[in-house]
Structures are given as structure tokens and as C-alpha cells.
Amino acid sequence: MKSSSTAAMKPMKSTNRQEKLFQWFVGIILTIGGILMLIPFFWMVLSSLKHESELMKLPLTIFPSSPTLENFTKLFENMNFAVYLKNTLIIVFFSFIGLFLNAAAGFGFAKYDFKGRDSLFYIVLATMMIPGQVTMIPVYLILNMMNLTNTMIGIVLPGLVGAFGIFLFRQFMSTIPNELLEATRLDGASEFRLFVQIILPLTKPILAVQGILTFIAGWNSFLWPLIIANDEKLYTLSVGLSLLKGQYGGNYALQMAGSAFMIIPVIIIFIIFQKHIIENYTISGMK
Amino acid sequence: MKGSVNRAPYYFIAPTLILLTIFSLLPIFVALFISFTNMDLVGLADYSNIKFVGLKNYINVLADPIFLKSIGNTLFYVIIGVPLVIVCSLGVALMINFGKARIFKAFRVIFYMPAVTNVVAVAVVWGYMYNTKFGLFNYILESIHLPAVPWLTHPVWAKLSLILLAVWRAIGLNMIIFIAALQGIPKSYYEAAQLDGASNWKQLTSITLPMLRFAIFFVSITTMIGWLQFFEEPFIMTQGKPLDSTTSVALFIYRNGFQLSNFGYAAAGSFVLFFAIIIITLIQFKFQNKDTDL
Structure with a gap:
């Protein structure tokens, strides 16, 4: 990944600067894309911490006004x-x-x-x-x-x-x-x-x-x-x-808590071991 | 001792082979057999009630308006979904591979994350975000003064919404495959091109993309087969609604098999799908061979 352009370092300084600018540009696009990819997860976690009534109130709030874990306890009680x-x-x-x-x-x-x-x-x-x-x-x-x-x-x-x-x-x-x-x-x-x-x-x-x-x-x-x-x-x-x-088709708070309960453990495990998982595909995926 | 070594491999492979035979190979023949019978709940209770009906299931299923509609929907998923997955995952892979800073490696994790999560759970989450009144998407659209979208209630929008969710999940794995292929391209090609003063764009179109031909072929075949079997997303989010406009062939088979218990009929439908997969794959292989001949 690194050496691809070191050989071409010699040419004028302006191309070097252009290259750097382009690196930044690509980085910013990826950041925006990455945020879009993560929105569903953030929204799920934020919503699972809200009271059921807060989800049904317009305009929507982004952060829970009074964070609660009641949705999670309901999963086990109801x-x-x-x-x-x-x-x-x-x-x-x-x-x-x-x-x-x-x-x-x-x-x-x-x-x-x-x-x-x-x-x-x-x-x-x-x-x-x-x-x-x-x-x-x-x-x-x-x-x-x-x-x-x-x-x-x-x-x-x-x-x-x-x-x-x-x-x-x-x-x-x-x-x-x-x-x-x-x-x-x-x-x-x-x-x-x-x-x-x-x-x-x-x-x-x-x-x-x-x-x-x-x-x-x-x-x-x-x-x-x-x-x-x-x-x-x-x-x-x-x-x-x-x-x-x-x-509970209308109770989105409970649904988000259920989803978070399933998704978060997997995401934690994935982040801990991501290097192995991704490299496994790099090794075995394309043979 | 020699004898035990001779028998040993069979002990090692026997459990898996037996399981694969019972649950992968034998089922093909059972499915083929029952697709020519009227197997249903009555037949399940007492095998003597099962009758041969010849090709009747196949004739009926191919004339079933819902089955035809599900084929149309599935083709819609394939035609929109496959190019979208390839463009998105290849685009992300190229950008990540282009980056030199260490942070670019972190993007692999972020874009891959949706791929490891549970389909049911993410379908539930997206179902909430698609809610026309309280969902996040329409809230954002309205706050920038755009009209609300009937995400899951309009026949065409509903299909597009399901595709959006599936593309979101599919980017990660295919991106990894593309990155692996990108890293396999010899650096000397680029160095030579740079000495000749080739622009980044020129390097992309005349080195990178041609060298990725096999990876693109691989991803398009596996993605297409995946879309032909599209099931969980419509099953959880729309149950085929509105008016079967999101029903995929796989959902049709599941519904007829397990909700209506028309096993013979559903098996006939599944073989139609199987043949479609085989034929489309063969056609793709043919095109691929032509490509490499040139």
C-alpha cells in the first residue's frame, strides 16, 4: 500500500501537494461514507435508551431526554x-x-x-x-x-x-x-x-x-x-x-432494545478480533 | 497398527460426510421427488395419501400470478442490486487502498461492520428508520424541506428500500475481496506507469480495473446468486407487502412450503429457482471466457 508512489516522488513539488490534497479528499469522502454506514447503529442505541413515548413525539429528539434501561428489562419481563x-x-x-x-x-x-x-x-x-x-x-x-x-x-x-x-x-x-x-x-x-x-x-x-x-x-x-x-x-x-x-409492532423502543441486545455483543467481538477476521478473507477469500 | 492408520481417515471424515449426505445431498433427491407429488400436511400425516401428479406442480407454479410477480421482483432486485453492490464495494475498496495514512485501515472495520450483524436485528432497525411518520429518514428529509418518501408502502419504493438495506450489508465482504485483489497487483506496474507520466485516472482504467477482472467476475456471480435467494429482508420488513410487490422467489417458496404446507408445490418452485441460478451462472461463465480470450 505504501510504496506505490514512492518511486514517483522525484517529480515536481506541485504534484506532491496535489497528491496530498487528493489523499485528504478521499479521506473525507470515506469519513462521510463511514458515518452513513454507522448511522443505523447509533440510532438503534440512542432509541433503545429512550422511553417509548419519546419515540412517538414529533419533532424527534436525537439524544434521549432521560436515558433509561427499562426497554432492556422489559425484554426479560414481558x-x-x-x-x-x-x-x-x-x-x-x-x-x-x-x-x-x-x-x-x-x-x-x-x-x-x-x-x-x-x-x-x-x-x-x-x-x-x-x-x-x-x-x-x-x-x-x-x-x-x-x-x-x-x-x-x-x-x-x-x-x-x-x-x-x-x-x-x-x-x-x-x-x-x-x-x-x-x-x-x-x-x-x-x-x-x-x-x-x-x-x-x-x-x-x-x-x-x-x-x-x-x-x-x-x-x-x-x-x-x-x-x-x-x-x-x-x-x-x-x-x-x-x-x-x-x-409489539408499534413499540419501537422495545424493538430497538431487542436489536441492540443482539447486535452489540457481535460488534464488540468483531472489533476485538477484526484483524483476524478481515485477514482471513484476505488470505482465503481470493484463492 | 498399520490397519488402524488405514481406517483412520474414514473415522475423521465419516461424521461430516454423513451429515452432509443427509442434509445437503439427499434433500436434492427428496425435493425432486416431492415436486412431482401432491405432498402436503395430509401427506405428511400419512404417506399413503401422497399421489404422483406428474408435471402439474410445475405447470401450476409457472402460471401462478404471484410466482410470476415474485420472479419479476427478484429480477428487479438482481438488476438494481448487483451493479450497486459492485460499484459501492469497489469504490470503497479503491479509496481505502489509495489512502496512505493508517486511519484508512480503520475504515475497513467500519465498512465491514454491517456484514457481521444479525439480519433480523438490522431489518428491525431499518424498519423503524423507514417508518413514514416517526422514522429517521423522513425526519431528515423533512428537516431539509424535501417531501416524505413512502419507504415501505409504495410498490417501487419498498423494493428500493429493501435493496438499500441489503447493499448496506453487502458492501463489507465484497470490499474485503476487492482489497485483497488490489493488493495482489504488482507494484511495478504502477511504478512503470508513473515514470511514463500516467495520471491516477489512467492508471485506474488501464491497470487496476483490467487486473481486477477476475475479482469483479467472482463478486458479480456470488452477489447475483445471493440476490436470487433474497429472503430475510422482505420476510421481516414487509412480508411481501404491499400487494406482493416485494415478494421474492425465496419468500414465495417459504410461504408455500411452511405457511401453506404445500410442500410439493413449493419444491417445484424451488427447482425453477435452482435452474434459473444454474443457467444464469453458466451464461456468466460464458461471457467471462469470451473476455479472457480477447
């Missing part, structure tokens, strides 16, 4: 947000098991030579092309046949593993030298111990990124809980929030 939160955390927990399974499969494909390996791997990749709308209905029917509709297992299973994760793990693990595995095998370690004690620690960078993305995906999970859960006891935060929108 709605079952505690239950939704618990279910969401259960789903997050299971999606980490899915992450482990993806890693194991990636290891199997990367470090062993076995019959049918390549064709099986192509099948795994092919599943990425299948649109969700096509599988939505049959998956529901299959789960129904297994008597798993309206159960937590039924909500978790369809999205537990994914081809993209397997692909990333396989790519990364292929770079681990075979000699390392052979040395550990000579020490008499079982293949499973080899995977858990040698391979997984070496995979830490990708495991970290995938872990964060898994958390975010689990936290945001919406479609399967919506389809599989008939019972409010199994609703996740997203499904609960869409229910809240239906039940």
Missing part, C-alpha cells in the same frame, strides 16, 4: 428473552462441535491417502452450490421423519457442518509437514491423539478465525430455528426478535 438467550447459547455450543467435526474432516482429507478421497472431496465442495431454498423443505420432511422437528437436535443438525469450513481446514492442514506426523506415530500415539495434540494446536490461526465466525453464525442463526421450532421454548434470539416485531 418477553422470554432469557429463554431465547439460553437457546442461542446452546446452538453456539453445538456449532463449536460442528467446527471440531469440520476440522477432523479437513484433516482426513489433507493428510491421508485413501480410496475415493478426491471424489469424496469434490462431493463435499459440490454441496456448497446447492441453494438453501431447495433443501429447506426436504430437510424439514427428513427431520419430521426422524421425529426431530421441534427439538433442539433438529434445529442444530442441518447446519452443523459445512463444506466451506472443511475446505479451509484442508487447505491449511496440507501445509503441515508429514515428517511431523510420522515422528509422532513412531512414539506410539494413536491417530486421534495425533489430531488433537499435534494438528489442532498447529491449526490455531485458522481455528481462531473459524471459531469467531462460528460464534457469530451461531449467535445469528435464524432460518432453521424458525422452520423447526414450533414452540417458543426453542426460539433463538433472532426468532424471538421477529416474534417481538409481530407482537
